Amino acid sequence: MAAIETAKPGISRQAIMTGIVTALVGYGSSVTVVVNGLNAVGATTEQAASSLLAMGVTMGITAIVLSLVHRMPISIAWSTPGAALLATTGPIAGGFAAAEGAFAVAGLLVVVAGLWRPIGRLVGAIPASLANALLGGILLNLCLAPFHALADMPLLAFPVILTWLVVGRFARLYALPATAIVALALLGFDVGGAGSHGLAQAGLWPGLVLTPPTLSWGGLVGIAVPLFVVTMASQNVPGLAVLATFGFRPPPRPIFLLTGLASLATAPVGALTVNLAAVTAALCAGPDADPRPERRAAAAVTAGLCYLLLGLLSAAAAALVATAPPLLIEAVAGLALLGAFGASVSAALKDDGDREAALVTFLLTASSLSFFGIGSAFWGLLGGLAVLGLRRLDFGRIGPGS
Template identity: 55%
Template sequence: MGVGRGVLQPVMAGVVTAVVGFASTFAVVLAGLRAVGADSRQAASGLLAVCVAAGATAIVLGLRHRIPISIAWSTPGAALLAATGAVDGGFAAAVGAFAVTGALIVAAGLFPALGRAIAAIPRPIAAAMLAGVLLDLCIAPVRALVDVPLLAAPVVGVWLVLNRFARAWAVPAALAVAVLVIVLDSPAALRGAAVAPEVVLTAPMFTWQALVSLAVPLFLVTMASQNVPGMAVLQGYGYTPPLRGVLLGTGAATALAAPFGSHAVNLAAITAALAAGPDAHPDPRRRWIASVTAGVGMITLGLGASAATAFVLNAPPLLIEAVAGLALLGALGAAIASATAEARGREAAVVTFVVTASGVALLGVGAAFWGLLAGGLMMLLRPRSETPPPSPRTSADRPPTESDPTPAAPSAVPS
């Protein structure tokens, strides 16, 4: 194989990684930012900032370690924002929570005890909290098929077909069809999308409500649903990623990008296989080129964040939510499987799921926190003498593979 061809293959893999990662879930990011109080300019700035933060971190880590370390935004974290909604203090308080999340990720890299504390959270409870967060968005396709059937049916139909034959492209293709039907239904949406990149600085505000409702749950879902499975994907392909360096890098990037509206960046879990697998290059020592290229691609795609945001805001909200829900169905399935795999924690997991999915807010604190608390209490109240037989091995107990819709989180943080 010539030198040019040897470089082209991982470069193309990196381009695919960036396009799939961006197109699959950018609507989730925008929905989350808008839910916590961002206006259209702030949401566009946040999408641009999270793309730049993820891309720059991937470039630095890939060049330094020569490992295909793919970095992405926290998709479960964005879904958490959408489920939590506005907090006292508005978007400024949410930005403060984003910055605290970054600081917590850095602390997890600096202090192994914090990583062990995250690992001590029972897997069923952590997975159930994530499932409860994802549920509302994941039922949006059903609502869309009932309320706007002529717009939603082509989107869901394309997703169903490609999910069978080309799963990696199912959501991007569904998004492309959604764009087409929106333009045909409302041409004004396309005209409104022609805007230049814009950066908006929001001074962070730190409130206890945002800390408890947003920062802590965002940190937990980012660690448990992104960083941990992302490590597992890389280890599954024979790499030994530097966990401390990854956490320090992604945590610092999260904190630095927060004032511009970025919520969180972390190890990629789903798209990591696109850059780390053999399709990126037969030689594992050259696959880092794919992750670095993906980083460049994310920054490039981020420059179109304002146009993407303007288009989304001029589109039927339910249809955009439906696309976001399709993107998260795999994650919901994996979370439910992990939450209910072990008989010992199943009841506590169900309680966590129900409370989180309810969307209730008590004392100004969102449902994700109360779900975690309720599930933990149920786990503590369970009689210690009860030792049910071990559950059968499920997909949540094995390392994730490229064909999985989303990798399942291991029960402990790698060290």
């Protein structure tokens, strides 16, 4: 299909409804992952709410601007794999301020990737098998959480897992939002409604909490670099591929620049990086949004408007997640990430020549290994690259006369 460079503006009811569904699914299916990740690196409930508010506004504005300027359905999302990375990294020296510094550096690296093509090519040069193994290792422990929860708190975990299975059988698109709703409903009845108490304490109106970012070695190497890699490899590159599948080929540079700058600017209020949507991008770019490709941009614009409104729910979302049993929230997050985990592991092990290096990356990343305050994601990628380089080294060329 030829690239769609220009398009006539237009709005259809179908595109508007698709945009609403896209925002609800994107937000509902991963907000627990995001809040869980923020809490893991030291965010308070107020700071997590501030982050959700900032990301809702940022996703909304960037999606609207990019879609209107390029007249294409360019969907923007937060970095769900990045949030999963935070959950596996845990607290770092310097607390949440150091995590914010890492978010800012990751956003800056995305800007550099847009301005300086060698950086983008360097990320692109990381073998897909290792990038997928890195993501799989990050997601493994979260994807085990539903089954740990089933053993530790069966009365809460079983209805959640059953909802995911049953709704997914008949309406896969709504399985994850339904699962989150059931989990939150169960929390309302659990032990006198602890979740409701936390919500009442936190209040309903969100606000931005400014925390000056700081830079730390552990944050830069353990969060910023892996966050940049997973954002590019698991969000931006697949997002462009999804758009191309439906004939839309926007220039990557302005997308990287705008999302990177937005992430850099909102890091002091706790916001994680924003990027191209990968999974939900197909909803707005595909024929379900509108049979006429030139009218599908309205779906992404509508989704952007919905993200702006959903940002107003950030205080309630952060409070409910923060007051819930951590294992149950991790279980909901794990169910939300099972699809991404399966796809990443399958892609990581597909190439026989890279399989050993991919397994090293996967296992090292999943091991929670930490040296010098640097988390396992960095060591997993480094270990996989070392194994791959050793395997590909041509010892026949190395000799006394070389």
